[in-house]
Amino acid sequence: MSSKATREFAALNQLTDTAKARLEQALDHYLPAHSAASRLSHAMRYAALSGGKRIRPLLVYGAAQLAGAPLAKADVPAVAVELIHAYSLVHDDLPAMDDDDLRRGQPTCHKAFDEATAILAGDTLHTRAFELLACHGDYRDGSRISLIQHLCQAAGVDGMAAGQMQDMLAQGQQQTVAALEEMHYLKTGRLITASLQLGYFVAEKDDPSLLANLTEFGDAIGLAFQIQDDILDVTAATEQLGKPSGSDEKLQKSTFPSLLGLEQSQQRARQLCDQAQQTLAGYGPRALPLQQLAQYIITRNH
Amino acid sequence: MSSKATREFAALNQLTDTAKARLEQALDHYLPAHSAASRLSHAMRYAALSGGKRIRPLLVYGAAQLAGAPLAKADVPAVAVELIHAYSLVHDDLPAMDDDDLRRGQPTCHKAFDEATAILAGDTLHTRAFELLACHGDYRDGSRISLIQHLCQAAGVDGMAAGQMQDMLAQGQQQTVAALEEMHYLKTGRLITASLQLGYFVAEKDDPSLLANLTEFGDAIGLAFQIQDDILDVTAATEQLGKPSGSDEKLQKSTFPSLLGLEQSQQRARQLCDQAQQTLAGYGPRALPLQQLAQYIITRNH
Numbered sequence: 001m002s003s004k005a006t007r008e009f010a011a012l013n014q015l016t017d018t019a020k021a022r023l024e025q026a027l028d029h030y031l032p033a034h035s036a037a038s039r040l041s042h043a044m045r046y047a048a049l050s051g052g053k054r055i056r057p058l059l060v061y062g063a064a065q066l067a068g069a070p071l072a073k074a075d076v077p078a079v080a081v082e083l084i085h086a087y088s089l090v091h092d093d094l095p096a097m098d099d100d101d102l103r104r105g106q107p108t109c110h111k112a113f114d115e116a117t118a119i120l121a122g123d124t125l126h127t128r129a130f131e132l133l134a135c136h137g138d139y140r141d142g143s144r145i146s147l148i149q150h151l152c153q154a155a156g157v158d159g160m161a162a163g164q165m166q167d168m169l170a171q172g173q174q175q176t177v178a179a180l181e182e183m184h185y186l187k188t189g190r191l192i193t194a195s196l197q198l199g200y201f202v203a204e205k206d207d208p209s210l211l212a213n214l215t216e217f218g219d220a221i222g223l224a225f226q227i228q229d230d231i232l233d234v235t236a237a238t239e240q241l242g243k244p245s246g247s248d249e250k251l252q253k254s255t256f257p258s259l260l261g262l263e264q265s266q267q268r269a270r271q272l273c274d275q276a277q278q279t280l281a282g283y284g285p286r287a288l289p290l291q292q293l294a295q296y297i298i299t300r301n302h
Numbered sequence: 303m304s305s306k307a308t309r310e311f312a313a314l315n316q317l318t319d320t321a322k323a324r325l326e327q328a329l330d331h332y333l334p335a336h337s338a339a340s341r342l343s344h345a346m347r348y349a350a351l352s353g354g355k356r357i358r359p360l361l362v363y364g365a366a367q368l369a370g371a372p373l374a375k376a377d378v379p380a381v382a383v384e385l386i387h388a389y390s391l392v393h394d395d396l397p398a399m400d401d402d403d404l405r406r407g408q409p410t411c412h413k414a415f416d417e418a419t420a421i422l423a424g425d426t427l428h429t430r431a432f433e434l435l436a437c438h439g440d441y442r443d444g445s446r447i448s449l450i451q452h453l454c455q456a457a458g459v460d461g462m463a464a465g466q467m468q469d470m471l472a473q474g475q476q477q478t479v480a481a482l483e484e485m486h487y488l489k490t491g492r493l494i495t496a497s498l499q500l501g502y503f504v505a506e507k508d509d510p511s512l513l514a515n516l517t518e519f520g521d522a523i524g525l526a527f528q529i530q531d532d533i534l535d536v537t538a539a540t541e542q543l544g545k546p547s548g549s550d551e552k553l554q555k556s557t558f559p560s561l562l563g564l565e566q567s568q569q570r571a572r573q574l575c576d577q578a579q580q581t582l583a584g585y586g587p588r589a590l591p592l593q594q595l596a597q598y599i600i601t602r603n604h
Contacts, residue, residue: 032459032460035459035460035464036459036460036461036464036465036468036484036488037459037463037464037465037467037468037471037488039467039471040459040463040464040467041459044459087425091421091422091425094418094421096416096417096418096421097418097421114398115398116396116398116399116470117467119393119396119398119399119421120393120463120466120467122425123389123393123424123425123428123463124458124459124463124464126425126428126429127428127454127457127458127459127463128458128459130432130450130454131451131454131455131458134447134450134451134454135451135454135455141443141444141446141447142443144443144447145436145443145446145447148432148436148450149433149436149437152429152430152432152433152436152437153433153437155429156426156429156430156433157334157337157338157339157342157343157346157426157429157430158334158337158338159338161339161342161422161425161426161429162337162338162339162342162426163338163339164422165339165341165342165419165422166338166339168418169339169341182338186338186339
């Protein structure tokens with residue numbers, strides 16, 4: 001998010017400023033500086049506190065606000081989704097996986113530490129996410145269980161991890177658009193949608209249609225996010241991305257631009273953004289930050 | 303466990319027969335044969351269904367029985383602790399960690415599949431454990447949360463994973479007995495104790511002194527288990543262990559036999575076994591399987 005608050009993104013920028021400050025403080029608080037293995041806690045903090053767009057936590061805060069919860073109630077799930085995201089990046093970057101040396105302009109975790117430490121740091125970020133949801137924050141038991149359920153299901157063998165497996169198996173192969181969409185839905189979309197669902201659950205209100213709308217919104221912006229990622233991998237420079245651009249082509253990955261062309265990819269991202277915004281049209285000003293976030297996702301340049 | 307039911311282990315063998323049958327069926331049921339990434343579910347099943355002593359699930363069943371719960375209520379946590387154990391083995395066996403080719407007499411997961419698949423299969427076994435506790439079985443909300451809390455805390459950065467980190471950092475270094483005990487308490491003991499605690503929680507009874515006694519029992523047999531493991535690494539043959547014997551010496555690891563000598567190690571294991579059995583002495587015949595398990599742990603030869 002640009003720090004210049006343009007009128008187009010005013011509501012979003014306001015939420016972002018508050019949410020990012022809350023998140024960084026909560027991450028610092030909930031990631032142990034000391035533990036039974038200090039090298040491990042250092043690596044966890046290195047991986048999770050090194051910046052990033054923080055889109056998923058922002059979605060938790062945005063959905064919590066829309067659902068009528070105080071932002072403080074969103075701190076724990078915001079940290080939890082970011083830790084799941086951070087764990088997945090640490091493991092995906094490993095030499096046996098995507099073999100990336102740079103992440104957010106910094107050496108990846110296994111480069112800054114070593115492979116064994118990175119594997120374990122990913123593992124403990126992963127456990128810590130569930131530990132936070134199980135042990136921290138002030139929620140009714142039923143809400144707490146819903147939070148854990150939705151995060152587990154989004155992250156596991158029918159979610160994010162399956163998407164990463166599909167992504168690796170597809171390298172060097174020509175894919176259909178449908179297969180590419182499924183892979184991205186699993187790898188990225190499910191955690192994005194879960195972020196919105198977690199924001200809903202912290203409000204502890206029974207509003208199934210809001211939950212359904214947030215789910216639909218999440219599914220649409222998740223795919224739009226990935227299409228934009230593919231577009232940026234073609235059009236942006238390495239220093240802009242904080243990771244090597246052109247990496248999809250290097251790995252012979254099918255992408256939306258390679259299958260649909262650049263212009264049609266941009267059009268599909270715009271359609272998804274419109275569809276997402278439409279879903280929340282009935283909720284008035286409280287939905288504005290999320291609607292602007294949908295717009296931001298397809299216009300961002302890094 | 304020997305299939306010959308000796309009189310010494312009669313109660314244990316009876317529980318073992320029932321528990322193992324329940325566990326294998328529950329593992330098969332709760333590990334997806336198909337998923338969004340079939341290679342991933344195959345690797346998960348390969349890692350979790352390839353046998354093993356199943357000590358941790360047995361502890362869940364034993365504690366559940368002692369606490370007065372029907373064994374069926376222990377199925378889900380028994381599977382969950384075994385999946386956490388299986389995930390940790392898959393990751394510990396990786397080339398960047400302990401670099402083991404054999405596990406339970408079979409190729410390790412990264413040898414049977416590949417490193418990337420093994421990393422992801424470990425990850426999804428990990429997530430699946432929490433998903434089971436969050437979504438399956440019939441428990442009151444508060445009990446479900448206690449189950450998740452105790453498993454998270456035992457597995458994470460102040461538990462099992464920290465123990466693995468300490469273990470790797472200690473390679474090639476002379477350790478004190480106290481440091482060695484702490485490492486094993488974290489790496490093995492905490493999950494063993496959590497298994498007993500999970501068995502307690504499925505009974506859904508409020509009996510803090512039973513919980514405390516099971517915790518003390520678990521802490522003692524966890525350490526005894528590890529001392530026996532160290533002893534077997536010196537005294538047993540590779541085919542008996544299903545993994546290379548002498549591997550501690552190869553990795554220049556401090557062990558109980560290397561620090562205390564063989565005889566004193568055996569004596570310490572016996573003391574811990576006595577102490578564990580004493581803790582459950584007041585519970586009568588329902589505690590017999592667990593008490594015999596303590597005995598088995600220090601007399602097993604594989």
